[in-house]
Amino acid sequence: MxxxxxxxxxxxxxxxxxxxxxxxxxxxxxxxxxxxxxxxxxxxxxxxxxxxxxxxxxxxxxxxxxxxxxxxxxxxxxxxxxxxxxxxxxxxxxxxxxxxxxxxxxxxxxxxxxxxxxxxxxxxxxxxxxxxxxxxxxxxxxxxxxxxxxxxxxxxxxxxxxxxxxxxxxGTNVPVGQHVKGDESLEIEYLDRAANPTKGAAIFAENCASCHGASGQGQWNADSSTYVYPPLWGPHSYQVGSSPHRVIKLARFIKANMPNLKATWKKPVLTDEQCIDVAAFVNDDRIHERPTKKNKAIPDYPEIKFKAIDYGIGPFIDSFSALQHKFGPYKPIIEYRKAHNLPIVF
Ligand code: HEC
Ligand code: HEC
CATH class of the missing domain: 1.10.760.10 (Cytochrome c-like domain)
Incomplete structure (x- = not known):
C-alpha cells in the first residue's frame, strides 16, 4: 500500500x-x-x-x-x-x-x-x-x-x-507526442465522383435501419434514459459541424465498425464506396435535420486555411463549392491544396 x-x-x-x-x-x-x-x-x-x-x-x-x-x-x-x-x-x-x-x-x-x-x-x-x-x-x-x-x-x-x-x-506507456497503431480511423479510398446520398439511402435501409431505425432516430432503452441504438440524425443526434457530421470522418468509422459487432477493422462489411455513400446519406442536411451550434458568436475555423476539407460550410480558402467540400470528389481539392502549399486537414 x-x-x-x-x-x-x-x-x-x-x-x-x-x-x-x-x-x-x-x-x-x-x-x-x-x-x-x-x-x-x-x-x-x-x-x-x-x-x-x-x-x-x-x-x-x-x-x-x-x-x-x-x-x-x-x-x-x-x-x-x-x-x-x-x-x-x-x-x-x-x-x-x-x-x-x-x-x-x-x-x-x-x-x-x-x-x-x-x-x-x-x-x-x-x-x-x-x-x-x-x-x-x-x-x-x-x-x-x-x-x-x-x-x-x-x-x-x-x-x-x-x-x-x-x-x-x-494511453498508459504511449510516448508523449506520438501516435500508436490503431489510434486513427481506417484509411479509405476516395471516389472519383461525389458521394451519392441516394445510393446511400438504399445501403442504409439494408444495413443500418434494423438498429438505428428507418428515420435514423435510434432506439431507446427500457426507461428511455439512454439508447440501445443511438440516433444518427434528428433533434437528439449530433450537431451540424461536429466531427461525425463530416462525410470522410464518418465513412472511415463506419468502415471499421458498422454494422455494429459485424464489421471489424480486419473485416469490414461495406466497401469503401458504400461507406462513403451511406455516410453522405446520414449527413445530408438537405434531407436530415439535426441540432445546430449553440454559440454562433464564434465561427468554426476562424482561420479558414485550417478548415477540414470535408467540412461543408464556407467560406473556403479555395474555390470549390460547399457541396463539393461536403460530398467530394475530394481528390481535386487535395490536389489543389498541394499545388498551392495549403494545409490538408481532415
Ligand atoms: C446490429 C445493430 C446495428 C447496426 C445494423 C448498425 N449499427 Fe450503428 N451502432 C449500433 C450501436 C449499438 C451503436 C453504439 C455502440 C456502443 O455504444 O457500443 C452504434 C453506433 C453508431 C454510430 C455512432 C453513434 C451515433 O449514433 O452517431 C454511427 C454513426 C453508426 N452506428 C452508424 C451506422 C451505420 C451507417 C450503419 C449501417 C451501415 C450502422 N450503424 C449499422 C448498432 C448498429
Ligand atoms: C456522436 C459521436 C461522439 C460522441 C457521443 C462523443 N464524441 Fe468525442 N469525438 C467524436 C469524434 C468523431 C471525434 C474525432 C475523432 C477523430 O478525429 O478521429 C471525437 C474526438 C474526441 C476527443 C479527441 C480524441 C483525440 O485523440 O484526438 C476526445 C478526448 C473526446 N472526443 C472525448 C469525448 C467524450 C469524453 C465524450 C463524452 C462526454 C465524447 N467524446 C462524445 C465523436 C463523439
Whole structure:
C-alpha cells in the first residue's frame, strides 16, 4: 500500500511535467503532421509490422486516489447520460442522451473506433476549428457541446478531471507526442465522383435501419434514459459541424465498425464506396435535420486555411463549392491544396 501511495503522489508532479512537455512537443508536432498529411506520408505507427496498441486491462486500474478517478472517468464515458445527461444525477450538461462510448467504442479502447489510445499523449494540441491550443479537458467539452449538443462542464469539475484521468490511463506507456497503431480511423479510398446520398439511402435501409431505425432516430432503452441504438440524425443526434457530421470522418468509422459487432477493422462489411455513400446519406442536411451550434458568436475555423476539407460550410480558402467540400470528389481539392502549399486537414 505504502508504495502505491507514494507513486500516486509522484504521479501528480509527473502529470504536470508531462503536460508541459507534451504542450511544447505536440504543438511542434502538429505543424509537421499537417505537412505529413500534405505530402501523403504515412505515419510510422501505422506500418504493417507494428502491433496494434493494447490498452491496459481494467483489472490493473490502481487502488488509490488516481485509480478512483480513472474508474469514475470510465463510468462517465460509458454511462454519460446517467450522470450528466438532460436528467443527469450529477449535472444536466448534455443536450442529448447519448453516451461517449456510442462513438468512442468500448469506452475508447477499440482499435479504429475513435479510441483514446494516444489522446493524452497528443494533448494539449492546436485545433483548427477553434483556432486555439486546447487542453484535454477543453477537448472533452467540445464533444459535450457538439455531438452531445450541451453546455461545457467547468474544467476543474470532478467529472472533467475524472475523464482526463481515464483517458490518460487508457494511453498508459504511449510516448508523449506520438501516435500508436490503431489510434486513427481506417484509411479509405476516395471516389472519383461525389458521394451519392441516394445510393446511400438504399445501403442504409439494408444495413443500418434494423438498429438505428428507418428515420435514423435510434432506439431507446427500457426507461428511455439512454439508447440501445443511438440516433444518427434528428433533434437528439449530433450537431451540424461536429466531427461525425463530416462525410470522410464518418465513412472511415463506419468502415471499421458498422454494422455494429459485424464489421471489424480486419473485416469490414461495406466497401469503401458504400461507406462513403451511406455516410453522405446520414449527413445530408438537405434531407436530415439535426441540432445546430449553440454559440454562433464564434465561427468554426476562424482561420479558414485550417478548415477540414470535408467540412461543408464556407467560406473556403479555395474555390470549390460547399457541396463539393461536403460530398467530394475530394481528390481535386487535395490536389489543389498541394499545388498551392495549403494545409490538408481532415
Ligand atoms: C456522436 C459521436 C461522439 C460522441 C457521443 C462523443 N464524441 Fe468525442 N469525438 C467524436 C469524434 C468523431 C471525434 C474525432 C475523432 C477523430 O478525429 O478521429 C471525437 C474526438 C474526441 C476527443 C479527441 C480524441 C483525440 O485523440 O484526438 C476526445 C478526448 C473526446 N472526443 C472525448 C469525448 C467524450 C469524453 C465524450 C463524452 C462526454 C465524447 N467524446 C462524445 C465523436 C463523439
Ligand atoms: C446490429 C445493430 C446495428 C447496426 C445494423 C448498425 N449499427 Fe450503428 N451502432 C449500433 C450501436 C449499438 C451503436 C453504439 C455502440 C456502443 O455504444 O457500443 C452504434 C453506433 C453508431 C454510430 C455512432 C453513434 C451515433 O449514433 O452517431 C454511427 C454513426 C453508426 N452506428 C452508424 C451506422 C451505420 C451507417 C450503419 C449501417 C451501415 C450502422 N450503424 C449499422 C448498432 C448498429
Amino acid at each position: 505504502k508504495t502505491v501511495h507514494q507513486t500516486s503522489g509522484k504521479i501528480k508532479t509527473k502529470v504536470l511535467a508531462l503536460s508541459i512537455v507534451s504542450f511544447v512537443i505536440t504543438f511542434a508536432a502538429c505543424n509537421s503532421n499537417e505537412n505529413k498529411a500534405a505530402s501523403g506520408e504515412k505515419k510510422e505507427a501505422n506500418k504493417d509490422s507494428v502491433a496494434i496498441f493494447t490498452p491496459p486491462d481494467t483489472s490493473t486500474i490502481p487502488h488509490d486516489k488516481f485509480g478512483e478517478m480513472v474508474r469514475y472517468g470510465r463510468d462517465l464515458v460509458v454511462n454519460t447520460a446517467k450522470y450528466i445527461g438532460p436528467n443527469g444525477i450529477v449535472s444536466k450538461n448534455l443536450g442529448n442522451k447519448m453516451n461517449c462510448t456510442n462513438c468512442h467504442l468500448d469506452a475508447g479502447t477499440r482499435p479504429f473506433g475513435f479510441n483514446f489510445f494516444s489522446s493524452h499523449a497528443r494533448y494539449p494540441q492546436y485545433r483548427g476549428r477553434e483556432n486555439q491550443v486546447l487542453t484535454m479537458g477543453q477537448r472533452i467539452n467540445n464533444c459535450i457541446e457538439r455531438p452531445h449538443n450541451g453546455t461545457p462542464l467547468p474544467l476543474d469539475s470532478k467529472e472533467i478531471v475524472a475523464m482526463c484521468c481515464y483517458i490518460r490511463w487508457v
